[in-house]
Amino acid sequence: MSGLNRILAGKLAIVTGAGSGIGRSTCQILSREGATVIATDKNLAAAEETIKHFTPPSAGDLDHSFVFMDVAEAQSINKALQQILxxxxxxxxxxxNSGGIARDNKLLDMSELEFDSVINVNLKGTYLVMQATAKAMVDAKVSHGCIINISSMLGKIGTSGRINYTGSKAGVIGITKAAASELGQYNIRVNAVLxxxxxxxxxxxVPQGIKDLVIRQTPLQRIGKPEEIGEVIAFLCSERSSFVTGASIEVSGGFGM
Ligand SMILES: NC(=O)c1ccc[n+]([C@@H]2O[C@H](COP(=O)([O-])OP(=O)(O)OC[C@H]3O[C@@H](n4cnc5c(N)ncnc54)[C@H](O)[C@@H]3O)[C@@H](O)[C@H]2O)c1
Incomplete structure (x- = not known):
């Protein structure tokens, strides 16, 4: 792919939860599109693996890096950001913001620890990373920026056995809209992907029976691949979506629409 066709050429991107799944695929796609990628994760070795396995044309020509970041800890985020700056x-x-966890249990059985741990990573972590990175962008007077928060269809429709996760992901949709309202004046767009x-x-x-049930309720009749989420994220990061902010973009094969 020529440099001219790469929609994120010259951009510097940070991805949380970059050591696995959607975060890892997103790093690969952002780098393919010309961004220099900083892969961050609580699992540093996994973030390093992500960078190592970039395939051409993204590999080699850009100064990608990996950094430890626990999104549930403000101190960890600030330390990583200092290193990056x-x-x-x-x-x-x-x-x-792709770092996330699930600790499933029914409402009647869920412990306070199970609830708090998921809220701390998925919701508070998203707030902390948004706040720290938006401050850095505003301080540097960047001409434009974009923040993508990974929510979930479960934040929209709710589901049994995941009151903590559902609450965290509904919260991510809400704080995405609130942040978009505040940061538009700085030309920073903020969107959620579900x-x-x-x-x-x-x-x-997740038991196979539940996966089969979801597939039956999905018009496209399958589960998604992480790269299918990453492609939409790359679009939302690019100037091709320059008038999109505060949006909740569903990437679910039609499940939960
Ligand atoms: N896979 C799905 O079906 C699905 C559906 C909807 C939403 N999501 C969301 O997508 C995001 C990515 O999930 P995934 O499917 O790639 O899962 P994953 O388990 O493959 O990856 C999650 C990554 O987050 C990292 N992480 C966990 N706690 C962290 C912390 N405190 N600080 C920094 N990093 C941390 C993990 O080390 C891991 O690398 C999550 O927010 C998840 O809730 C996933």
Whole structure:
């Protein structure tokens, strides 16, 4: 692919949860589109693997890196951001919040710890990363920026056995709209992506019977692939979506529409 056709040429992108699944695929696609990618994860070795396995034309020509970041800890986010600003002398103007966890249980059985841990990573983590990266962009007076938060179709429709996860993902839709309202004046767009069931390690524990049920309720009659989410994220990061902000984009094969 020639440099001219790459929709993210020259951009600096940071991805959380970059060591696996949707985050990893997104890194690959952003780099293919010309962005320099900073892969961050709580699992540093996995983030390193992501960068190592970039395939041409993205490999080699750009200064990609990997950094430890626990999105549930403000200190960890700030430390990573300092490292990034020191290395690149500019803030990332593409931010993808893909770090997330699930700790499923029914409402009547769920512990406070199970609830808090999911809210802390999925919802508070998204807020903390948005706040730190948006501040850096505003301070540097960047001409435009974009933040993509990964919510879930379950944040829209709710489901049994996931009150913590559903609450966190509904919250992500809400804070995406709130942040979009505040950051538009700085030309920073903020959007949410709502994947349906997608083939990554986070669904390893989902019983086959549930997966089959979801597939039956999905017009396209299958689960998604992580790269199908990453392609939409890349579009939302590019100037091709320059008038899209505060949106919740469903990438679910029609499930839950
Ligand atoms: N796979 C699906 O079916 C699906 C559907 C809807 C939404 N999502 C959402 O997509 C996002 C990515 O999920 P995935 O499917 O790629 O899962 P995954 O388990 O493959 O990847 C999640 C990544 O997040 C990282 N992570 C976990 N806690 C973290 C923390 N505190 N700080 C930083 N990183 C952390 C993990 O190390 C892992 O690399 C999540 O927010 C998930 O809720 C996934």
């Amino acid at each position: 020191k290395k690149y002398k500019r803030p990332p103007t593409i931010v993808v 994947p349906g069931l997608t083939d990554t390690p986070i669904i390893a524990h």
